[in-house]
Amino acid sequence: MIDNIFIEVKYNHAPFGDEVTVDKKSSKQKAVYQKPVYVQGEFPGCPLKVQSIGNGKFIRVQGSFSLFLQGHNSFGSNRLFSLCHKAITVAFTELNIPIRRSLKAAIRKAKLFEIDCSGSIKLSSNRQVGAAILQIGRSCLSAKNTIRVFRNETIYVNEKKRRRRIMFYDKQKQWEAKREKYPALNRLPHIDKVDRYVENVIRVEARFGSVKLKEIGLARVSDWKVETVRRLMVESLTELKLRGNITTSNERDIIEKLADADQIRFYAVQARPEIIEKMPKRTAARLRHNCRNIGLNVDLPFKDSPQVAELAQLLDAEKLRMSFPRWARRANAVAGYAASRRGN
Secondary structure (H helix, E strand, O other): OEEEEEEEEEOOOOOOOOEEEEEOOOOOOEEEEEOOEEEOOOOOOOOEEEEEEOOOOEEEEEEEHHHHHHOOOOOOOOOHHHHHHHHHHHHHHHOOOOOOOHHHHHHHOOEEEEEEEEEEEEOOOHHHHHHHHHHHHHHHOEOOEEEEEEOOOEEEEEEOOOOEEEEEEEHHHHHHHHHHHOHHHHHOOOHHHHHHHOOOEEEEEEEEEHHHHHHOOOOEHHHOOHHHHHHHHHHHHHHOOOOOEEEEOOHHHHHOOOOHHHHHHHHHHHHOOOHHHHOOHHHHHHHHHHHHHOOOOOOOOOOOOOEEEEHHHHOOHHHOEOOOOHHHHHOOOOOOOOOOOOOO
8 A cells, every 4th residue: 555655746735835035055145945744634643744845836745644644554545646736636625726737647647756565464373572672673674774763663773775665564553553642543344343353453664755666657646557566575674684583372362352451360370270269269260261251261370372583474575465354345445436437
C-alpha cells in the first residue's frame, strides 16, 4: 500500500498561510515564503501539511493520505492518482481553494518528492513480532547502515549507499497506542475487523526520496506502476540479508488468555500446588474449568515449548501483503480505490 506522500502540484491559486521573510545567503535580497498550513480532516491525529509555493503557482502536500482519509493506515490503496485526487480535493475544500477541471491533469503531472510504500507480514504471536524487530536491529547494524530504535517496537534502517530507508513496526502495538491517544478512533467503521487485521503483524515500509524515484522512472504521479513498487519492496527486504534466529516462549501467550484473577491463582498454584485445596470449592472448580478451556491443566506443572525460527524465513519477502483484505473492498473501506479503475 501507499502510506506517506510528498508531492508538488502546479495549480494557480490565491496564496495562503502566514508570510515569512528570509534573508537570501547568495544576495542581500529578502525572500518571502508562505508558512505551511495543517489540514486536520475528519479524523484526529492525521493532518496533511499543505504549503503555497511560488506566489500562488504551486502547492505542496505532505502526509499519510490513507491515514488522512480512513483514520488508519493498517491497509490502503495502491492507486496513487486516485488516492492523491481524493485527499487533495478534501484538503482544498477545507482551505477554500476552488476545485477546477484542470486539477486532475495537474495531479497526474505532479512531482513526487518522497513516497513510502509498505507491506505486512503476519507472524504467529505478538511476542514473536517483538523478538523479530530486536533481531532485525542486531542483523542490520553495520558501518553501511544507521539504526534508530523507538520503544523496542520500531526500527529504522537507513542505507547510505542506496539512498533508502526501511522501517519495521509492531503494527498491533502502534495501532493500540494510537487508539488510546485518540478515543474518537474507536468509532471508526469496521473497527473490529481492522483490529483483527493488525494482530501479530510486522509492518515493512520502504521510503524512496526524489533522487531514487528519478532513478527508477517514477518522478511524477503519471509514472506510477504498482508492479514496479512491489518489485522494489521485495528487493529492499531481500537486499537487507536478514540473519539470525529468534526464540519465543508460548507461556505468556497461553496464560494471558485467562482473566487477571485466574492468572494470579494459576501462578500461585504452580508455585505451591497445595494452595488449590485451600481455595473455596467453587473458585477451584472455576479455575480448573477456565484452564481446561485454553488447554491447560492447573493440577500439573506447566511445560513451556519455546519456538525457534530463522529470521530470514520468517520475514521472507514473498510473504509481503501489499494489498488489502477482501472485506474492505466489498465494504468500500479503502480510500482512493473505488474512485478509479485505472492502474495508477
